[in-house]
Amino acid sequence: MADFHLLTTDWYRQNHRDLPWRNTNDPYKIWLSEVILQQTRVAQGLSYYEKFVRNYPTLESLASAEEQQVLKDWQGLGYYSRARNLHFAAKQIMIEFKGNFPSSFMELKKVKGIGNYTAAAIASFAFKESVAVVDGNVYRVLSRCFDLSTPIDTTAGVKEFQELAQHLIHPAHPDIHNQAIMELGALICTPKNPECNECPINSICLAKQNKTIENRPVKSKKTKVRQRYFHYLIEDSRDLHLTKRSGKDIWQNMFEFPLIESSNEIEFQLKHDELSNLSVYHSEQITHLLSHQKLNVIFYHIPKIREEYDGREVHKIPLERLSEYPVPKIIENYIERIIRQRK
Numbered sequence: 537m538a539d540f541h542l543l544t545t546d547w548y549r550q551n552h553r554d555l556p557w558r559n560t561n562d563p564y565k566i567w568l569s570e571v572i573l574q575q576t577r578v579a580q581g582l583s584y585y586e587k588f589v590r591n592y593p594t595l596e597s598l599a600s601a602e603e604q605q606v607l608k609d610w611q612g613l614g615y616y617s618r619a620r621n622l623h624f625a626a627k628q629i630m631i632e633f634k635g636n637f638p639s640s641f642m643e644l645k646k647v648k649g650i651g652n653y654t655a656a657a658i659a660s661f662a663f664k665e666s667v668a669v670v671d672g673n674v675y676r677v678l679s680r681c682f683d684l685s686t687p688i689d690t691t692a693g694v695k696e697f698q699e700l701a702q703h704l705i706h707p708a709h710p711d712i713h714n715q716a717i718m719e720l721g722a723l724i725c726t727p728k729n730p731e732c733n734e735c736p737i738n739s740i741c742l743a744k745q746n747k748t749i750e751n752r753p754v755k756s757k758k759t760k761v762r763q764r765y766f767h768y769l770i771e772d773s774r775d776l777h778l779t780k781r782s783g784k785d786i787w788q789n790m791f792e793f794p795l796i797e798s799s800n801e802i803e804f805q806l807k808h809d810e811l812s813n814l815s816v817y818h819s820e821q822i823t824h825l826l827s828h829q830k831l832n833v834i835f836y837h838i839p840k841i842r843e844e845y846d847g848r849e850v851h852k853i854p855l856e857r858l859s860e861y862p863v864p865k866i867i868e869n870y871i872e873r874i875i876r877q878r879k
């Protein structure tokens with residue numbers, strides 16, 4: 537066990553990437569980076585981190601921003617509930633914690649959107665609290681190094697890996713220890729084709745010895761993907777006609793074209809036939825993948841948009857004011873296409 541800590545942290549000191557959030561003890565900036573990097577590659581997250589630090593340099597500035605602007609700045613990064621929670625949490629810390637960033641694992645978990653992983657990351661990186669982080673990289677490194685076959689998506693698996701990670705942590709260097717395992721998972725012990733020859737723990741890695749690397753970590757279930765069927769309506773006029781999404785669903789509080797959603801493939805085809813007759817033309821079908829959803833989308837250009845669709849008011853937005861309205865990537869791409877065609 538001591539070997540594990542020494543080998544990983546020695547390697548980390550010599551090989552880690554120099555990333556801006558690693559050069560600060562400011563819990564606010566560490567929190568920003570952790571939220572941005574969830575489900576996001578460092579290469580993509582870096583520019584968003586820089587933008588957020590620039591536009592919202594302090595917790596107060598984020599708390600006092602408009603949610604619509606925060607969503608706009610998040611545009612393109614996906615998983616928009618992260619941005620909404622970030623903004624909500626900033627206001628929560630200003631009120632409930634009087635603007636003082638919570639400084640312990642248990643206090644951090646009281647903040648909206650901060651779960652075990654993020655709380656452990658902030659507590660260990662900013663406050664040197666000896667609490668282990670367990671993210672996808674850590675699951676992979678530990679399951680391989682200790683050749684553990686307990687599925688990581690079960691209660692028993694979560695408990696076992698959390699306990700092991702906590703057992704391994706070095707109380708004097710919890711920050712470097714946590715960073716080292718995550719960096720090892722990101723750079724060397726990758727999901728496919730890990731670089732075992734370069735790995736600092738290859739001499740103690742049991743999955744390597746037992747030739748089980750490809751089967752670690754184990755997951756019990758496959759992610760279920762929900763199929764959804766979207767018809768977007770577009771009026772060919774100078775202004776854009778957008779509605780605001782609401783309710784507990786993807787892209788909450790973001791803007792999109794007026795939407796008709798079909799509940800299954802048959803309805804989708806029927807609606808497609810009906811709208812195709814009405815529309816001046818329609819674009820080809822586009823498939824847009826989210827983590828648990830597959831969106832089947834067609835855009836229809838119709839002569840006239842109504843004032844309301846499905847209880848959602850239609851906002852008439854001049855193109856030059858589009859920068860004020862957060863839109864999902866698929867809508868952003870289609871608007872760019874419209875603009876190109878108009879030129």
Ligand code: SF4
Pocket residue numbers: 677680681724725726730731732735736737738741742743744749
């Ligand atoms: S030896 Fe290979 S499988 Fe084992 S921890 Fe290192 S990179 Fe991962």
